[in-house]
Amino acid sequence: MDVNGPESRKRGGKSDKRGIGNDQVAVIVTQDRKSTLDLSVAKLGRIGKLDIENAIGDPGKERGCHIV
Numbered sequence: 001m002d003v004n005g006p007e008s009r010k011r012g013g014k015s016d017k018r019g020i021g022n023d024q025v026a027v028i029v030t031q032d033r034k035s036t037l038d039l040s041v042a043k044l045g046r047i048g049k050l051d052i053e054n055a056i057g058d059p060g061k062e063r064g065c066h067i068v
Helices: 049-056
Strands: 025-032 038-044
Touching: 025 049, 038 049
Parallel strands: none
Antiparallel strands: 025 038
C-alpha cells in the first residue's frame, strides 16, 4: 500500500508550523464514574463547541452528566 502525503514525525518530533494545523487530529477523551475511557475523533484541526457536541452528543439528555 502506497501512502501519499507529508512525511510523518517520529515520536511527536518538532513540527514545521506553530499552533493547531489541519494536519493534527483533535481527539476527545471522556471518562465516566467507573473510570471507563471513551476516545472519539472530533475532526482535523481546531475544534469548536459544535464539534464537541457532534462527537459526544448531548450528555445532559441521555446520561445526566455535565461538560466542565
